[in-house]
Each structure stands twice: as structure tokens, then as C-alpha cells.
Amino acid sequence: MNLTALPKLALAGFAFLAVPSAAKAVECPPGAPSICAPAAVIDAVVPRLLASVAPGDAPLVLRTTTLITNAWFDAIAPYHPTAVGVFSNLGRLTGDDSDRNVALLFASHKVLNSLMPQFASDWDGVLAGFGLDPGNDATDDSPAGIGNRAGAALVAAREHDGMNQLGDEGGSLYNLRPYADTTGYKPVNKGERLIDPRRWQPDTLTTGSGIFFSQQFVTPQWAVTEPYSYDKPRLKAPFPWKSYAVRGNGKKPMRAYKAQADEVLAVQAALTDRQKLVAEFFDDKIHSLGFSTLAATLALGLDLEQFVQLDFLVNVAAFDTGITVWKNKRRYDAVRPFSAIAYLYPDTLLTAWGGPGEGVVDDITGKEWRPYLQSANHPEYPSASASFCRAHATSTKLYLERVAGFSPADANNLTYWSPAIPIAGAPLAVPAGGSLIEPGVTPAADTVLGWDTWDEFSDECGISRLWAGVHFFDSIPAGQAIGERIGADAFDWLSARIAGRTH
Numbered sequence: 001m002n003l004t005a006l007p008k009l010a011l012a013g014f015a016f017l018a019v020p021s022a023a024k025a026v027e028c029p030p031g032a033p034s035i036c037a038p039a040a041v042i043d044a045v046v047p048r049l050l051a052s053v054a055p056g057d058a059p060l061v062l063r064t065t066t067l068i069t070n071a072w073f074d075a076i077a078p079y080h081p082t083a084v085g086v087f088s089n090l091g092r093l094t095g096d097d098s099d100r101n102v103a104l105l106f107a108s109h110k111v112l113n114s115l116m117p118q119f120a121s122d123w124d125g126v127l128a129g130f131g132l133d134p135g136n137d138a139t140d141d142s143p144a145g146i147g148n149r150a151g152a153a154l155v156a157a158r159e160h161d162g163m164n165q166l167g168d169e170g171g172s173l174y175n176l177r178p179y180a181d182t183t184g185y186k187p188v189n190k191g192e193r194l195i196d197p198r199r200w201q202p203d204t205l206t207t208g209s210g211i212f213f214s215q216q217f218v219t220p221q222w223a224v225t226e227p228y229s230y231d232k233p234r235l236k237a238p239f240p241w242k243s244y245a246v247r248g249n250g251k252k253p254m255r256a257y258k259a260q261a262d263e264v265l266a267v268q269a270a271l272t273d274r275q276k277l278v279a280e281f282f283d284d285k286i287h288s289l290g291f292s293t294l295a296a297t298l299a300l301g302l303d304l305e306q307f308v309q310l311d312f313l314v315n316v317a318a319f320d321t322g323i324t325v326w327k328n329k330r331r332y333d334a335v336r337p338f339s340a341i342a343y344l345y346p347d348t349l350l351t352a353w354g355g356p357g358e359g360v361v362d363d364i365t366g367k368e369w370r371p372y373l374q375s376a377n378h379p380e381y382p383s384a385s386a387s388f389c390r391a392h393a394t395s396t397k398l399y400l401e402r403v404a405g406f407s408p409a410d411a412n413n414l415t416y417w418s419p420a421i422p423i424a425g426a427p428l429a430v431p432a433g434g435s436l437i438e439p440g441v442t443p444a445a446d447t448v449l450g451w452d453t454w455d456e457f458s459d460e461c462g463i464s465r466l467w468a469g470v471h472f473f474d475s476i477p478a479g480q481a482i483g484e485r486i487g488a489d490a491f492d493w494l495s496a497r498i499a500g501r502t503h
Contacts, residue, residue, distance in 0.1 A: 026101035026130045034304040035297060037101035037130065038072055038311070041108045044126050046286060048119045055284040056376060058322060058384055059219040060179065063165075065290070066319040067111050067158055069312040073497075074150040075107035076100040076308055082500035086228070088153035089502075090146055097304050102143035103150070104308070105130060110151025114159060162225035185220040185330065194343055197253065198244045200379035201339040215377040223327040228316045229493035233324040235485060236331075237478040240381040243334045253344060260472040261344055264337045268353040268372060268469045269360045273443035276372060279468040280436050281449060282385060282461045283373055287427040289318065289392050292414075292457065294423055296396065299416040302404065309498065310399050317391040317490035321483045325387050326378075328482070334381035337469055342367045353469075356438045371469025372437060383471045387479035389461030393454040394487030403495070412453045419448060 028036035045068065053060045074085030079095040093099075105127055112123045124134035138145035159165050167176030189201035191214030202215035227233065245254035282288050293314055297307045345366030352369055354361035378384070400411035419429040428449045435442035451457040462480055465471040496502070 026098050026105065026132070028097075028101075033298060034097055035307045037105050038108075038304075038308065039294075040126055040129065041068065041105070041112075042290075044122055045112065048116060048122060050286075052116070055286050057218060058285060058318075058376075058388065059163075059222045059326070061285055062315065062319045062322055062388075063163060064115055066312075066315040067115060067154065068108055069308070069315045071107035071111040071151050071154055072104040072308045073312040074154060075103040075147045076305060077150075077497075078146055079103075080305065080498070083498045084500050084502055085150055086154070086497065087157045088150050090149060091141070093141060093146070095143065099143040100304055100308075101130075102132065103147035105132060106136070106144045106147025107151035107154070108147075109134065110148060110155055114155040115165070162221060163219065164221055179219055181217070181219065182221045183224065183330075185217055187217065188333070189339070191215070194339055197246050197257075197340060197343040198335055199333045200335060202377070203336070203338065203375050205374075217379070218377045220326070220330060222323055223330050225323055227320040227323050229320050229486065229490040233327045235324050235328075235482050237328045237382045237482065240332055240334050240472075240474060240478070242474060243332075243340075243381060243472065257340065258344055260474065261337060261340045263473060264371075264466065264469055265341065265350060265352050265369070267466055269351060271353065271372065271467060274447060274449070275464070275467045276435060276437065276442050277430050277447060277449060278460055279373055279464040281427065282389065282464045283468065284427075285385075285388065288461070289314070289388065291423050291427055292392070292417060293396070295417040295421050296400070296414075298421055298423075300400070300404070300406070306404055309403065309494065310396065313395050313399055313490060313494045314392045316494065317395040317483075317487045318388045320490055321387045321391040321486045322384060324482050324486060325382055325384050325479060328382055328478075329379040329384075332381050333379045334475075336375045336380045337472060338369065338371055338375055341369050345369075357441045373468040373470055375470045380471060381475045382478035382482065383462065383465050383475040384479065385465050386462035386471075386476045387483035389458045390480040390483030391487035391490070392483075393458035394484050395491045397454050398488065398491040402491075403498070412455060414451045414454050414457055418450060 026037055028034055033039070045064065049061065049064055055061065070086055074088050077083040077085040078090045078093040079100055081092075109123050109127055113120055127134045132144070136144045137148060139149055160169065162169075164179055164182050167178040167180055169182050187202055188196045188199040191202045191204040194201055200217075202217075204212055204214050206212045223233070242256040242260045245257040246252065247254060293311050296302070297310070302310065343366075347365050347367070349363050350366060350369065351360065351362045352364050353359075353372060354364050355370060376384070397411045400406045401408055404411075417428065419426045430443060430447045430449070432443060432445050433440040451460065458480070462476040465476060466473055
């Protein structure tokens, strides 16, 4: 496959749309990959999604991407010899990629109008861009009808799955607040007062103009949301005893508590340019996890059906991992490094990273210290990013080997992902001074990121959370163990669906 001949991609996917050849057919332009229709959906969704949430807001990003890719899978399942949709069983039909494209576009339309109805005109525009009628509400066995039925069934099943998507769970009728907490979670600590140094403290953020506000635990109810690949979250991370190593109701920190905080300070003080860039890269789950799947699809020549299956799989793996991780975060409610360091060394002068562009300084106090990246809005243990990346890599390798037919070594290969693959934003190529955290300073020279294997990709994603200063080390293997197990289970679950087994 000549990658250099492919059209350039837009912000999150492809800048091209299919040439409308007929009202009921969608053909990709000559020379374009067969995934032009789902890529156009990605291209429309990402900027609208990021207008509402940050790239690191995993529960909301993953819910959106998982439901969209679920819509694709269910919509094209009837055109596969054996596959059965997750929320619909629409029989067996004969069709080609044009039929699949139409079906998945209409299914996407249904789901997106449920997830982000404020952008309804944009979702209409995606269909119209392919010469399709957004008002087509067919429910027959035509591709549009299949897509509408698959999308409607998914919406009916997922709007009340425990995530409180509409804000009406618990009986609310008015002034609804979508995705509001339904579990009654209350942090022990306040934004400006650390009551218990073992427990999570919401960070206090500022716009820089005198306005300050405290974090809230983002969607604690993700822990009780319905998973795909298992019934209920049962995996339990080991007890984070170092974070709880404080005597006398928070009055006396023990050696282990201090040691893990000191490790964060030392790592931050020794950061290389590449480590900073890798930390930034993996903090953005769309450009790291999402784009790696696109890169694999383009480089390995996966067809439309394989792309849909793989993209749905990696999203399910991360989504289900997140449910278990969120249950563990709720269980342990563990302290973040910034709180522990301020507690241990409030007025002590430290040698540490001094903030963007400051380098390493020797006169910063613990209460002034900040991690390289902003700490996320949920408790520390276990690491969500480490778990997502491990689930993503594990499920990808299994699919490429056991479904796409690559050897184990080739399924684990990631050397092909380079800036030569035409994904817009060139997330692997960072020009001098192109850092998000230290613009104009980091890196000192043009830098290209890359990894030889999916294993290396996953491992570096995990350790990047220590480099970022937002996690203690023990949180990383704890998250990876969960992601490894659920990534494999998600593959088994989806393989059964592809084979037509639903139980």
C-alpha cells in the first residue's frame, strides 16, 4: 500500500468525503482507503466533542467513541457471514462496502443525535456530504433502514445504562444535568484544605484572571455503568498501602509515604525533552490511542470491516477497563502527588521542576510545586491511562494475530507508525518549541516520537504518568494488570460476537 498516495487527513480523521454517486450508494473516492465513511464521522465528531470536554476526560471521551463504534459494528453485522450486533440482530443480508458505509452512517446519525443533540445540524451534514437524506427514517432492510434500526436499538439500550447520559436517572424531570453523579460521592478533602493526607483532594484551578474553582470527581457513576464484556466489575487492585502510610489520623507520615512522593520529585527534576513530549502525547487519548488504530489500519491495509471490528474492540476494551478502574478509584480514593508533596513539605525549599519554562530550581516549596501535567479530576489509584493503554495494546495484538491473520511478531509491530502516515496534526512529529506545556522551550530540537512494538507503546504510556507527576509509581502496574486482563476478555467477547455467539 502506497501510504504517500493517500489523501491528507483532517483534524481527527480524513478531510475528504465520498463523491455522491447516488442517493443510496456511498463509494469512496479513487485512491482513498475503504474507511472513508467512518473516517468522515470521526472528522465531524472530534472537534465537537472537544468543544465540550478535554482530551483527557476519559469517561466522556470513551463513552462517545465506544457508542459510535458500537453503532458501526451493529450496522454492518448483517453483511457479515456470521456476526451479530450487540443490541440488535437484524438477520443476514448480502451487501458490499457501499451498503456497509450507508448503514454505518445512518447508525452513527442516530447515536450522535442521542449523545450530542446540540450538533444535530452537523450530523445531518455528514449524511448530506455523502449524498444521503438525513430525513430518511426507513426501518426496512435497505442499508439506511438497517442503520436506523441498529442505531435506534443501541440508543434505547444505552441512554439508561447507569451513566446518567440524559441527567434523568433518579427521577429528575426538570433542569436536567447530563452525566451528573448518581452515587452521592463526596470528597473527604476540600480544594484548599487537606483534612486526610491519604485521600483524594480536588485540585484548585484558575483561569489566571482571579477566578478559582475546585475539581469534581468526573462521573463517579462510571463504576456502576453497564459493561460490555463482563457482568460486573470484580477485579480488585492491590491495596495502595504507601499512600495510606500515615499514622495518627494524618499527623505523621511514614517512610513509604514520603519515599513515593520523593520519587515523583526526583523524576520531575530529571525530565528529558522526550519524556515531557511523551507525557503530553499520552495525556491526549484521541491522538495517542485513537490515532494508533488509524495508523495500523492504513499501514496494514485493513479493510472497512476489519477497521470497524478493531476500532470497536479497542474502545470496548478501554471502556470496560475504565468501569473497573473507576470502581477501584472509588474504593481507595487515594491522594494525588501534588497533595502529598504539599502536605510533606509545605514550606521546605526543594530542588524540583519549577514550572513551565523554569527548568529545575532549588527554592520552590512543596505548597508551590505543581506536576508537569495537570492532575486529572479523579482519585489517583490505580492509573487510568496505564490501564487504557494496556487494554488497547493487548486487544489490538490479539485482533491482528487471531482475526487479521498476522504472525505474533507482526501483530506486535508498531515501527510503521511514523509521520509518513498521513494523519493530520502529525502527532508524532513535534517541532522545536512545540510542547503544549512549555511552548517555545521544549523540545530544544525537532523531535519524532515512535515505538517499535505495541508492548513498548503501552509500557511507555504507563510510565509517562510518573513522568507527568500525576501518579505514584505503584499506580501504574496496578492499572496495567486490570487493562491486560480486560483487554484479553474484551477480545474473547467480540470474537464470539463476530462468530455469531451471543452467550
